[in-house]
Amino acid sequence: ELTTTIGGFHFNNTIMNGAGVWCYDRKELSAVDTSAAATFVTKTATLAPRAGNPKPRMAATDLGSINSMGLPNKGLDYYLQVVEEFHQANPEKPYFLSTTGTSPDDFGKIFTKIAASNFSGLVELNLSCPNVVGKPQIAYDFAAVERILTQVTGIYHGPLGVKLPPYFDLVHFQQIADVLNQFPLTFVNTINSVGNGLVIQDETAAIAPKGGLGGIGGGYIKPMALANVRVLRQLLKPEINIIGTGGVETGRDVFELILCGADMVGVATQLGKEGPKVFARLTEELTAIMDAKGYKRLSDFRGKLQVP
Numbered sequence: 001e002l003t004t005t006i007g008g009f010h011f012n013n014t015i016m017n018g019a020g021v022w023c024y025d026r027k028e029l030s031a032v033d034t035s036a037a038a039t040f041v042t043k044t045a046t047l048a049p050r051a052g053n054p055k056p057r058m059a060a061t062d063l064g065s066i067n068s069m070g071l072p073n074k075g076l077d078y079y080l081q082v083v084e085e086f087h088q089a090n091p092e093k094p095y096f097l098s099t100t101g102t103s104p105d106d107f108g109k110i111f112t113k114i115a116a117s118n119f120s121g122l123v124e125l126n127l128s129c130p131n132v133v134g135k136p137q138i139a140y141d142f143a144a145v146e147r148i149l150t151q152v153t154g155i156y157h158g159p160l161g162v163k164l165p166p167y168f169d170l171v172h173f174q175q176i177a178d179v180l181n182q183f184p185l186t187f188v189n190t191i192n193s194v195g196n197g198l199v200i201q202d203e204t205a206a207i208a209p210k211g212g213l214g215g216i217g218g219g220y221i222k223p224m225a226l227a228n229v230r231v232l233r234q235l236l237k238p239e240i241n242i243i244g245t246g247g248v249e250t251g252r253d254v255f256e257l258i259l260c261g262a263d264m265v266g267v268a269t270q271l272g273k274e275g276p277k278v279f280a281r282l283t284e285e286l287t288a289i290m291d292a293k294g295y296k297r298l299s300d301f302r303g304k305l306q307v308p
Ligand code: DHB
Pocket: 020, 044, 067, 068, 069, 070, 071, 072, 126, 128, 129, 130, 131, 132, 192, 193, 215
C-alpha cells in the first residue's frame, strides 16, 4: 500500500520523475504516465520555447550525473495543452506542471496564463535552475523568493509548490522556511541538483556550457537530499507536503527519503540511466523493505527517523 496525498490530491504510488528527465514532450510524458510512476511533472516550462545551452550538456557517470541544459523546453502553451490532454484521458490522476521565469516580469504573465487555462493539477514553480547563463539560482536570494511568491500567490490560487536548491547551512534552512511559511503553499520539492559542480573525463570537462560547470545529480547528492528533506520537514508548516528528490537509485533510497519526511519521492538521474521501467523496480524494492519490517503503509514510518 504505497498511496500518498499531496494537498488533498491522491496518488496510487509514491514515486515520480524529477523535472527535467523523461518529460520534454508528449511522447516522453506518455512513457512515464504508463509506467508504475505515481504521476509525472513536466520539463520546466518558460513563457517562450527555448533551445537551451550548446551540447554536450549532460553526462552520466558511475556515481551520478552533471547537466547544464539551460532550460530547453517547448514553452508554457505546449505543456498546458499536453497536460490538459492527459487530464482528459485520466480525470482521476493529478499531474504536475513545472514552470519558471527567466526575467522578473515573466512570473506575472506565466501565472495569469495558468489561472486563465483549464489546468487543474499542481504547479511546481522552479526556483532553483542553476544553468541559465547570467542568472542566479532564485532560491538563494530569500528576498527574491518572497517577492515572487507574493506576486504569484496574488494571481494564482490553485495548488502551488516550489522546487528548491539544496541548502548547506542551518541558518539558511531557517531563512527559507520563514519565507515559505508565509504563503499558502501546497508542497515543497527538495532538492534540485547541486549547482556548479565539475566532472572531468581524461583531461576534458564532461559538458560544454559554463566552462564545464553544471548541476550535479544522482548518488553524489543523496546525503544532501536527506538532510534538506529532514530539516525542512521540521521547519515548514505541517500542511506543506514535501516531495523528496535527490540521489534515488534503489528502493532503500526511497525508504530513507520517506523516513526523513517525504510524502512523494522524485527520481531523475536514475530515470535517465534506466528509463521509465525504473519505477516498477523501485516500487518492488520499497515494498520488499516494508514487508520485511512489517510496515503496511507509508505513514507507518514517514518522518520517523531515529537519531541515536
Ligand atoms: C535546468 C536544470 C535544472 O536543475 C533546473 O531546475 C531547471 C532547468 C536546465 O538546465 O534545463
